[in-house]
Amino acid sequence: MALQPFDLLKTRLQQGDSVHHRNVSILKATKDVLESNGMRGLWRGTSASLIRNVPGVALYMTSLTQLRFLMASSNYFTVPITSDRAANPTHAGSVLPKLTNTGNLLAGATTRVAVGLLMNPLTVLKARFESNIYAYQTLSGAFASLVRSGPAELLRGVSAASLRDAPYAGIFVVFYEGFKRNASLIFTPTSNSQSSMLHSASAASAGALATLATHPFDVIKTKLQVRTENHYQGFVSTVRTIWKHRGIRGYFDGASLRLSRKVLSSAIGWAVYEFILMNIWT
Numbered sequence: 001m002a003l004q005p006f007d008l009l010k011t012r013l014q015q016g017d018s019v020h021h022r023n024v025s026i027l028k029a030t031k032d033v034l035e036s037n038g039m040r041g042l043w044r045g046t047s048a049s050l051i052r053n054v055p056g057v058a059l060y061m062t063s064l065t066q067l068r069f070l071m072a073s074s075n076y077f078t079v080p081i082t083s084d085r086a087a088n089p090t091h092a093g094s095v096l097p098k099l100t101n102t103g104n105l106l107a108g109a110t111t112r113v114a115v116g117l118l119m120n121p122l123t124v125l126k127a128r129f130e131s132n133i134y135a136y137q138t139l140s141g142a143f144a145s146l147v148r149s150g151p152a153e154l155l156r157g158v159s160a161a162s163l164r165d166a167p168y169a170g171i172f173v174v175f176y177e178g179f180k181r182n183a184s185l186i187f188t189p190t191s192n193s194q195s196s197m198l199h200s201a202s203a204a205s206a207g208a209l210a211t212l213a214t215h216p217f218d219v220i221k222t223k224l225q226v227r228t229e230n231h232y233q234g235f236v237s238t239v240r241t242i243w244k245h246r247g248i249r250g251y252f253d254g255a256s257l258r259l260s261r262k263v264l265s266s267a268i269g270w271a272v273y274e275f276i277l278m279n280i281w282t
Contacts, residue, residue, distance in 0.1 A: 004049055005042040006261035008033070010254035011130035014222040016246075026257065036132075045129035047139055052122040056115060061273055064111045064173075068097050068104075077103030094180065094195070095277050104177050105170040112169030113162050120161060121146065121154040124225045131226040157224035159235050164217030168210045175206035176270065192275065199274045200267040207266030211259050216251035218258060 012029040033041040071077040079098040099107065116123070125142055128134045136142035146153055179202035189195040220239060223232050231241045242250040 001043075001046055001050065003261045003265060004046045006257045007049060007126075008042060008045055008130045010257040010261070011127055011222055011226065012132065013254035013257065014219050015131050015133065015226050016223070016250075016253065032132075045126060048122070048126040048129040048142075051139070052119060052126045056119045056122070057269065059118070060111060060115045063115065064107060065096070065277070067111055068099060068107050071099055071103050071107055072097035076100075077106075094199070094274055096177075096274070098181075099177070101174050101178075104173040108169035108171075108173035109166040112165040116161050116165045117158060120156075120158045123161065124154065124156055127157075127222055127225040133226055133228070157221040160217050160221035160224055160238075164214045164221060168214040171213055172206045172210040172266070175209055176202050179205050192278070195278070196271045196275055200271040203270035204263045204267040207262045208259060211262040212255070215255045215258060219251050219253055222254075 009026060009029050012033070013024050013026065017024055030042075033044075037044065077099050079100055121143075125139070125146060128146075129136055129139075129142065134142070136145075180198060183198050183202060187194075187198065189198050219242065220235065223238050223242070224235070230237075232238050246253070
């Protein structure tokens with residue numbers, strides 16, 4: 001909820017200027033929101049974000065944990081236990097199974113795409129509430145309008161979302177586990193607070209790398225979900241339109257806002273996630 005303004009402004013930047021096809025600066029987007037709706041306008045779409053992100057994150061974390069433990073039963077995906085202190089979960093302040101990079105990549109990508117597909121209608125709803133193109137007044141009315149538009153609208157942008165989510169989650173889990181493992185070799189946590197700091201720093205670093213690597217697909221997804229012009233109705237045509245009007249810069253609109261939100265949310269979310277697991281299983 002505290003990070004909602006980052007999401008709203010990111011959507012406004014990514015949707016672009018529908019008349020001149022030019023970039024909208026963060027300052028201009030913020031000014032427009034404040035002039036139109038005041039401070040409350042920065043939190044428009046909070047309810048849509050909550051009904052998308054709360055069950056989405058819970059489902060993703062739960063499914064990822066179960067899948068990783070399932071994969072840990074296979075010798076192909078499990079890192080052999082050695083005398084190395086990094087192989088001992090108590091040294092890294094974590095009870096999660098140690099998988100190979102391939103295992104972490106597959107677990108993250110598979111889970112994220114599956115959850116993203118299931119939650120896509122709510123993702124579309126969230127993006128359109130944050131946009132100023134749609135005049136939605138209530139969540140129920142907006143969702144009813146989306147349902148009436150048919151399956152194509154409920155799944156709009158799912159291809160771009162999958163191309164964003166699969167590498168994002170895979171890269172994140174691989175680098176998160178790598179940062180966590182290597183950091184524990186230098187600094188062995190001896191308390192829950194130290195473990196949480198290690199997890200936060202590892203998640204923030206992994207989140208930054210994964211965000212930058214996948215941001216172009218986030219821009220494409222947003223345009224597919226909120227723009228109504230014919231040249232934004234397909235994945236390929238959207239890619240071409242962005243290139244035509246904005247060049248390579250167009251694929252990184254809103255990158256600083258998404259990066260800020262992802263770094264903060266990853267640092268908080270994964271530290272809490274690992275802390276809960278440690279207290280449940282220890």
